[in-house]
Amino acid sequence: xxxxxxxxxxxxxxxxxxxxxxxxxxxxxxxxxxxxxxxxxxxxxxxxxxxxxxxxxxxxxxxxxxxxxxxxxxxxxxxxxxxxxxxxxxxxxxxxxxxxxxxxxxxxxxxxxxxxxxxxxxxxxxxxxxxxxxxxxxxxxxxxxxxxxxxxxxxxxxxxxxxxxxxxxxxxxxxxxxxxxxxxxxxxxxxxxxxxxxxxxxxxxxxxxxxxxxxxxxxxxxxxxxxxxxxxxxxxxxxxxxxxxxxxxxxxxxxxxxxxxxxxxxxxxxxxxxxxxxxxxxxxxxxxxxxxxxxxxxxxxxxxxxxxxxxxxxxxxxxxxxxxxxxxxxxxxxxxxxxxxxxxxxxxxxxxxxxxxxxxxxxxxxxxxxxxxxxxxxxxxxxxxxxxxxxxxxxxxxxxxxxxxxxxxxxxxxxxxxxxxxxxxxxxxxxxxxxxxxxxxxxxxxxxxxxxxxxxxxxxxxxxxxxxxxxxxxxxxxxxxxxxxxxxxxxxxxxxxxxxxxxxxxxxxxxxxxxxxxxxxxxxxxxxxxxxxxxxxxxxxxxxxxxxxxxxxxxxxxxxxxxxxxxxxxxxxxxxxxxxxxxxxxxxxxxxxxxxxxxxxxxxxxxxxxxxxxxxxxxxx
Numbered sequence: 229x230x231x232x233x234x235x236x237x238x239x240x241x242x243x244x245x246x247x248x249x250x251x252x253x254x255x256x257x258x259x260x261x262x263x264x265x266x267x268x269x270x271x272x273x274x275x276x277x278x279x280x281x282x283x284x285x286x287x288x289x290x291x292x293x294x295x296x297x298x299x300x301x302x303x304x305x306x307x308x309x310x311x312x313x314x315x316x317x318x319x320x321x322x323x324x325x326x327x328x329x330x331x332x333x334x335x336x337x338x339x340x341x342x343x344x345x346x347x348x349x350x351x352x353x354x355x356x357x358x359x360x361x362x363x364x365x366x367x368x369x370x371x372x373x374x375x376x377x378x379x380x381x382x383x384x385x386x387x388x389x390x391x392x393x394x395x396x397x398x399x400x401x402x403x404x405x406x407x408x409x410x411x412x413x414x415x416x417x418x419x420x421x422x423x424x425x426x427x428x429x430x431x432x433x434x435x436x437x438x439x440x441x442x443x444x445x446x447x448x449x450x451x452x453x454x455x456x457x458x459x460x461x462x463x464x465x466x467x468x469x470x471x472x473x474x475x476x477x478x479x480x481x482x483x484x485x486x487x488x489x490x491x492x493x494x495x496x497x498x499x500x501x502x503x504x505x506x507x508x509x510x511x512x513x514x515x516x517x518x519x520x521x522x523x524x525x526x527x528x529x530x531x532x533x534x535x536x537x538x539x540x541x542x543x544x545x546x547x548x549x550x551x552x553x554x555x556x557x558x559x560x561x562x563x564x565x566x567x568x569x570x571x572x573x574x575x576x577x578x579x580x581x582x583x584x585x586x587x588x589x590x591x592x593x594x595x596x597x598x599x600x601x602x603x604x605x606x607x608x609x610x611x612x613x614x615x616x617x618x619x620x621x622x623x624x625x626x627x628x629x630x631x632x633x634x635x636x637x638x639x640x641x642x643x644x645x646x647x648x649x650x651x652x653x654x655x656x657x658x659x660x661x662x663x664x665x666x667x668x669x670x671x672x673x674x675x676x677x678x679x680x681x682x683x684x685x686x687x688x689x690x691x692x693x694x695x696x697x698x699x700x701x702x703x704x705x706x707x708x709x710x711x712x713x714x715x716x717x718x719x720x721x722x723x724x725x726x727x728x729x730x731x732x733x734x735x736x737x738x739x740x741x742x743x744x745x746x747x748x749x750x751x752x753x754x755x756x757x758x759x760x761x762x763x764x765x766x767x768x769x770x771x772x773x774x775x776x777x778x779x780x781x782x783x784x785x786x787x788x789x790x791x792x793x794x795x796x797x798x799x800x801x802x803x804x805x806x807x808x809x810x811x812x813x814x815x816x817x818x819x820x821x822x823x824x825x826x827x828x829x830x831x832x833x834x835x836x837x838x839x840x841x842x843x844x845x846x847x848x849x
Contacts, residue, residue: 229253236283236307236334247284247482251276254303255510257314262302265317266642267325270508272302274400274479275368278503279303281485282396285493286364288334292352296345296369298326298338298646300398308334318642320825320833325643340646341611342584343376345369346395350386353393364392364493371399375561375583386498387470394492395471395500398479400507466500475502480509537692538606540670541633542567544677545604549575552681558593558605560586566606566635586611590618590630597628602681605630609637609649609691616655619687624659627686633677637666637691638737638788639817639831644824650817652691653735653763653789657798661686664763666736668718669698672761675710683712691736693788695827698740703759713765717774719743719757721750730845731780732757733771735787735795738815741831742786744838749845754778766798775808782811782848786841791816811848815841 229250232238242250254276262269280303286293288308295301305323306314310332316322327335337348345367353365373379374397386393463473472495477484485503492499549555549571556578563569563581572579582589586607593603607615612634623630637649656664663683667673673692680688703718704710718739730753734742739759746755758774760767775783783803785796796814803812818834831837835844 230257230306230311233307233311235309236287236289239280239283239307244483247280251280251482252510254280254306257306257311258302259511261314261317265315265319267318268299268302269511271300271370273511274505274507274509275300275398276303276510277480277482278368278396278398278485278505279307281482282366282368282489283307284482284486285489286366288336291364291366292336292349292356293334294337294345294348294352294365294367295327295339296367296373297342298340300368300370301327301335301339304334305332308332318644318824320823320829322824324645324824326646338646340643341614343369343373343378345373346379346382346386349393349395350382350389353389353391357391364394366394366396366489368396368398371397371401372561372584376585377587383466383469383471389498392493392496393498394489395498397475397500397502398505399476399502400505463500463502470498472497472499473502474499476504477501479503479505536694536696537667537670537673538565538567538635538694539570540567540673540696541606541635541677541690541692542570544674546571546574548677548681549578552602553578554600554602555681556580556593556596556601556603558582558589558603560584560589560607560611562606562608562635565608566633568606586615587618590615590632591622593630594618594622594626594628597623597630598626603630604633604680606633606635608647609634609652610640610647612649612652613655619662620659623687624661627661629684629686629688631680631683631688631690634689634691636694638693639822639827639834639836640694641827641830642824645821648817648822649691649693650789650822652689653787653795654793656689657763657793657795659687662764663688663712664691665689665761666691666763667761668734668736668739668759669701669703670696671704672710675704676761679710679712693737693827697737697827699744701740701743703739710761713762713767715758715760715762715767715770717756718759719746719755721746721755723754727753728781728849729754729778730756730782730784730849731774731778732841732845733760733774733783733785733799734758735760735763735785738786738788738836741836741838741841745841745845748838748842753782753845753849756780760795763795763798766802768802771799771802772806780810782845784813784815784841784844784848786815786836787817788836789817790819792819813844813848815844 229246230253255273258272295304313323318325324331326340327338329335329338349365349367356363466473474488474492477488488501492501557568557571558580559566559568560582561584563572589605593605596603634652637652640648665676667676676690708716732742732746742757746757749755756774756778785799787795791814794816796816815836822830
């Protein structure tokens, strides 16, 4: 069946049996490619029938279909003419793992972060109506995204609309981990509770057995009935907002999805279709362990066992929490990814998973800090962008000692342009009364965590990548332990007065590449590598000491963030301030969006690997 589908319009030609076979073919294709390339498997297995049913009614080339987050858009890609390219999924130069406008006209809106689809759909529907057009607008959003406040802002506004827009609530009870919060419980009641229709029949039969009813009693019963209706009608909460509700329906029934969509478009107003699905559906391993199969690594890489920074952070934080009962840990729906699952198991009363709600996580931490606790918030760097205002307004301006561990900082790999943590150095550098540091090896991370516990001057941020690429670098010695606001010389070649002098100033994980470059360059020049460790406060004295000692002909800075407003720019300001003149350049992540690929491929592409660093030094020399 899959070979017959060249475009979504071909789906409409299939009978129900052929559509069921198509779903099986797609599942086989998903498992084959995702286990080989890595990617989001369980979520896509869960929306296979839903996507087929959707494209039996709408055409994503003529209509607008927005896939919230985009984790579950692989089936969409396969059905929109990209099956032949699907083998290149998440490969360097290949197909993106998320919707991408320049990849296909069927990708009408790029996603990667959660909970944006409802707002975007409302905007597209209003644009359609203002311009007198007739295309359909559909947003497919998971129940996990309903833990994010942006969804409620959008739904609150959508209830005032008169035109058609459809929100398919793909309810599998999970985001990456099990969902948390009041909305999750509410949807659970809808899934499992008795329907309003059955309750209404029972009430009616009871009333019919009463021979005479006075008008006061009738009015009283009507009030009770109204209250009872609010509690028992599935989706009454949506109805109260002014949004029609259809469901719950079986999201694995293509026929049920088609029927619900046709009804929704007939209503010609904002509609929520509540579809119940099972994450990992049709693949036993993923059904049994949907969290593990949410995002899988390539098979050939899965045998490599390496303790990443997330595990190191969690382990050290647990040790600190044993000695300090004021330490709390907060995550935004990522207990496993950030390593804090371990903390939650040991200290459940001090662990808080707030759902996909980074803004709330930061301000809640500010409240804890203001009341005397020591909160640690673990967030992926790319998601921290959402909480900039909370970090500035609620934490920094009040100088509250909230500690934020930024996971997946720098170039993060195959999830691509929406997930690289390359902007944090720049936006953190602009915030007053904040400490920002970046370890180059796991031991530095441990020491930075210990320093953060003693800090009382304001927010304290530690940023690090997922994978330890330090290749066994040891920067910690008895005379070179991490000190607040201080960097350290981590490599120095033997001096030869006949050679020119090169100073490499690094921050964070890229230090390893600087040391490799220095080792390769030492036959040609005298090289010193100074690891800054802190972006804020910047170790100006340490940098000037290196310059006075080495008297460099060339200074090169290296960081795994964008150049604008970052570490290298801060170093350049020091050189200008002290009128230091020499060859100078900044090695950084590209200012343009970075696409997907392995971290090694992307470092090489950006000239951030050891070879790229050497080339810059040799050019300046």
